[in-house]
Amino acid sequence: MASSYDSIAALYDPWSRSVTEDVDFYVAEARKAGGPVVELGVGTGRIAVPTAQAGVRVIGIDSSERMLDVCRARAEEAGVGELVDLRPGDLRHPPVKERVTLVTCPFRALLHLESDEERLDALQSVHGLLLPGGRFVFDVFAPSRDDVLETHGRWLEREPGIWERADWDTDRRLLTLSVRGEAGETRMYLAWRSPEEWRHLLERAGLDVVACYGWFDLRPYDGGEDSVWIARRPTD
Numbered sequence: 068m069a070s071s072y073d074s075i076a077a078l079y080d081p082w083s084r085s086v087t088e089d090v091d092f093y094v095a096e097a098r099k100a101g102g103p104v105v106e107l108g109v110g111t112g113r114i115a116v117p118t119a120q121a122g123v124r125v126i127g128i129d130s131s132e133r134m135l136d137v138c139r140a141r142a143e144e145a146g147v148g149e150l151v152d153l154r155p156g157d158l159r160h161p162p163v164k165e166r167v168t169l170v171t172c173p174f175r176a177l178l179h180l181e182s183d184e185e186r187l188d189a190l191q192s193v194h195g196l197l198l199p200g201g202r203f204v205f206d207v208f209a210p211s212r213d214d215v216l217e218t219h220g221r222w223l224e225r226e227p228g229i230w231e232r233a234d235w236d237t238d239r240r241l242l243t244l245s246v247r248g249e250a251g252e253t254r255m256y257l258a259w260r261s262p263e264e265w266r267h268l269l270e271r272a273g274l275d276v277v278a279c280y281g282w283f284d285l286r287p288y289d290g291g292e293d294s295v296w297i298a299r300r301p302t303d
């Protein structure tokens with residue numbers, strides 16, 4: 068099935084160019100785990116390629132074939148094609164038989180799931196992928212009222228020639244994000260939930276919360292928009 072990311076695969080890297088704050092954090096987690104790492108929603112390899120450059124093998128899952136094409140080319144260009152194993156698939160049911168010590172889902176990819184049933188499917192799959200004691204690391208956001216008021220319904224130039232428009236449905240807690248540029252355009256949906264709800268979902272999936280940070284510099288979560296999570300499959 069076509070993904071809303073297929074039509075912006077060529078636009079994704081220039082669009083997300085300024086997003087760099089999370090790379091060292093995820094690479095450090097991968098180094099600690101020793102690898103291989105399963106990255107859910109691997110995209111164009113923004114995190115996966117530097118992870119492979121640090122010597123850690125990555126199994127990358129994504130539902131967008133076009134994003135995976137870009138990732139493959141980027142990994143080859145960086146000389147780490149051998150360390151990046153890309154598999155088309157849904158992050159709720161990842162095509163991975165291996166059991167690993169680290170699963171990641173960077174840059175809010177879990178927000179593409181729209182119901183608790185889907186979220187729980189994904190988190191239970193993560194539990195199944197992890198060896199006992201293995202970690203699940205991800206980040207999500209929930210917008211502030213100010214962010215909603217400032218951006219709602221307006222086209223903003225996020226990068227030169229790349230425009231973004233956020234339409235916030237605060238009753239359904241659903242963001243419709245439109246992106247357009249010369250190399251493509253799309254509309255995608257992101258459903259946000261509160262940190263309390265994420266904590267509850269993790270627990271229902273049998274994962275223990277190790278930490279919830281407010282940013283990638285590991286400051287404690289203090290009620291802001293972003294939350295960065297480390298959960299763990301308990302040892303049996």
Ligand SMILES: C[S@@+](CC[C@H](N)C(=O)[O-])C[C@H]1O[C@@H](n2cnc3c(N)ncnc32)[C@H](O)[C@@H]1O
Nearest residue numbers: 072108109110113129130131157158174176179
């Ligand atoms: C915001 S991008 C993140 C990409 C990359 N991890 C990064 O940090 O730049 C979200 C990615 O998740 C993928 N995605 C969305 N829903 C998915 C699903 N149900 N299963 C697998 N991949 C999915 C999209 O195709 C996209 O590549």
